Amino acid sequence: MKVRLVHFQPSSPARVSFLCAHGTGQANWSGPPPPVDTWREVELDLDDAFCWGENLKPSTRHDCQLRVQDDALHLRAELIAIEADGSGVLNIGGSIVLITLAPNPEARTGWVELVARDVTLQGVAL
Numbered sequence: 001m002k003v004r005l006v007h008f009q010p011s012s013p014a015r016v017s018f019l020c021a022h023g024t025g026q027a028n029w030s031g032p033p034p035p036v037d038t039w040r041e042v043e044l045d046l047d048d049a050f051c052w053g054e055n056l057k058p059s060t061r062h063d064c065q066l067r068v069q070d071d072a073l074h075l076r077a078e079l080i081a082i083e084a085d086g087s088g089v090l091n092i093g094g095s096i097v098l099i100t101l102a103p104n105p106e107a108r109t110g111w112v113e114l115v116a117r118d119v120t121l122q123g124v125a126l
Helices: none
Strands: 002-009 015-020 023-030 038-046 056-058 065-069 072-082 087-092 095-101 110-116 119-123
Touching: 023 072, 038 095
Parallel strands: 023 065, 023 119
Antiparallel strands: 002 015, 002 038, 015 023, 038 119, 056 110, 065 072, 072 087, 072 110, 087 095
């Protein structure tokens, strides 16, 4: 995912604020301090366990969105696969992100809204 880092807070863990084509976000930063006000290719990790009806629900909207609310990252993305091992695959505007899903027999692929609190960005060397 391509993001513009707009703020870096050297704390433990380090935090960044970012912009991307689908909105804004905040996340922990993994790795050396990044230069601010630059566009970077990053890997987005959502380390929460997602449960249908709690922090994951179907969406009637079919567009990607990221925004920060109540110290959490709210995302709208397309869930393109649900694997037998409990993992899910999100498509966020062409970027693939793996997530952990709690078992639910009624789980379906399609557009979803998620609330993530354990979010990490890591720079990717291309």
